[in-house]
Amino acid sequence: MEQIKQINLNYIFLWIVIGLVLSILYTILDLPFSLYTFFCIVFAAIIFRQEQKIRKITKNGGKECNELMEFLAELRHWYYVYSDVEEAVQTAIDTLEETSIIRKLKELFQALIQKEDKPFLTQNRILYLIYINCKITMEYGDCLEQGKSVFVKNLGELQEELQVQKKHFMLRRHAYLGIIPVAVIPIYTLPLIRKWCCENLPELEQLYDGRYGILAVFGLGFLSCFIYIILCFFRYPEGLSVMRHPTAERLVQLEQWTKWLDIYKEKYKEEMKLLKKKLASAGDLFELNIYLTLQIIYAIFGAVMIIMIWILVGGFFGIWLTAALLATSIGIRIPKVLLGIQEFLYKKNREQEAAQFQGIAGMMMGMSRVSVYELLEAMEETAICYKALLRRCLLALPYDEVEALKQAAKEAEECKCMKRLLENLMMCDKLGPILALEEASKERKFYIELFIEEEKQKLEDQAAIAGLIAFIPFSAVVVFYLIVPFVYESLKELGEISSEFYT
Secondary structure: OHHHHHHHHHHHHHHHHHHHHHHHHHHHOOOOOOHHHHHHHHHHHHHHHHHHHHHHHHHHHHHHHHHHHHHHHHHHHHHHHHOOHHHHHHHHHHOOOOOOOHHHHHHHHHHHHHOOOOHHHHHOHHHHHHHHHHHHHHHHOOOEEOOEEHHHHHHHHHHHHHHHHHHHHHHHHHHOOOHHHHHHOHHHHHHHHHHHHHHHOOOHHHHHHOHHHHHHHHHHHHHHHHHHHHHHHHHOOHHHHOOOOHHHHHHHOOHHHHHHHHHHHHHOHHHHHHHHHHHHHOOOOOOHHHHHHHHHHHHHHHHHHHHHHHHHHOOOHHHHHHHHHHHHHHHHHHHHHHHHHHHHHHHHHHHHHHHHHHHHHHHHOOOOOOOHHHHHHHHHHOOOOOHHHHHHHHHHOOOOHHHHHHHHHHHOOOOHHHHHHHHHHHOHHHHOHHHHOHHHHHHHHHHHHHHHHHHHHHHHHHHHHHHHHHHHHHHHHHHHHHHHHHHHHHHHHHHHHHHHHHO
8 A cells, every 4th residue: 555655656746847847948938838738748747657667668578587587597506406396496586685576586485385376476477487387396296308307497498488588678679769759749849830930920820829729739739649659559569458447447346337338238239249259359358348438438538628629719519519429429439449459469469379378388298297277277377368268268177178178279260379279288188288288399499489580570560660650740740730820821811912902
């Protein structure tokens, strides 16, 4: 609780500092405070918070990989010395007291000696696999594969995966340098552009203060926010899969709100069935009730934005009412767009996640007495795209193992890699885990060799597309806040001169 309070105080302090800095800047430049200034303060705070989050993820990711590789090297060494997992883990942790992950390692050790799963371990896939490797070896003992320890072999394979992850973080960290400033700075130049334009053509003052100026500022501000969100998805695609919707989640917890949603779902049964399939095809990344609540929230937000503009601009109510209905219609469709993006990312990342499952299967197949249930549980704990599918499979597994795996393989039919892995699991009882999962182990080695080059090329392609997208706000500001006012005023004066000439 104290930590949460400290975080909230940090955010409040951050907003105050940004507000003071921008207020001083606007005072120096002799610019009036307005709704535009308030938008700039809020937008700057959002950008700072998001950039801090993404930078921390990419920066700390590589550092954590190095420290985990060091821990695995120490663990392997002390396991040779003691031939006991518990003593090896404790000694390896004692040698790494100065590292930033020491708290996580100590919590891992506590989970091992208390023999109970800890939810925090699943936040880091490699850390969770280290825990599973140690836990199963402590319970069932180590075994030999071609005269070598399976536990030690698994530690070596985890080091290989950490090396791959480290290179991935380094590539991502440098792929988007310089793109964000190009996208977000133009919206902060509007007062300077206006000042320069009015000094050169004083007649433009009336245009900037009128309806066109207000609508242009609203439109360019909205466009800048939208482009920045898209660029964040490019830089941190995993963020969409773990995106939280706190307002929607709070509403769904209300009993009366849930009753209204149940009435709506009962009224439109067929549409809800199709929507459930759509959500499943996107990996069940948010629930049906959350989706419906988001539609209402975005619809209300769209209508409120138009009403605010109408209050500021004025004009014929009928036109603005039509615009509000249009904004409501667009708002209802925003969750559909988010769902489409999630489905795209899901299809794009599921092959990679299935390949990671092959690594889990290859690591666990040589362990003595390991069960299909334990293997699927390890996969489900570290899954994003296939979490819902694996959870359903785990629930059905105790009743009929083969049928549960068949159903899961059928649902994963679009991903051949995942389908083959589930089909191989069906053969574990007949052939044993080593023979049944030998194919998965071989494919994992091929995946490690291929992944780095594919990731590098993918990031280069995405960075090129993101670079083009980042120039959209700059182009829009130049066109709609600089060129259009000059052209409009020039044509207006030309029309006045022409009318005077003919009269």
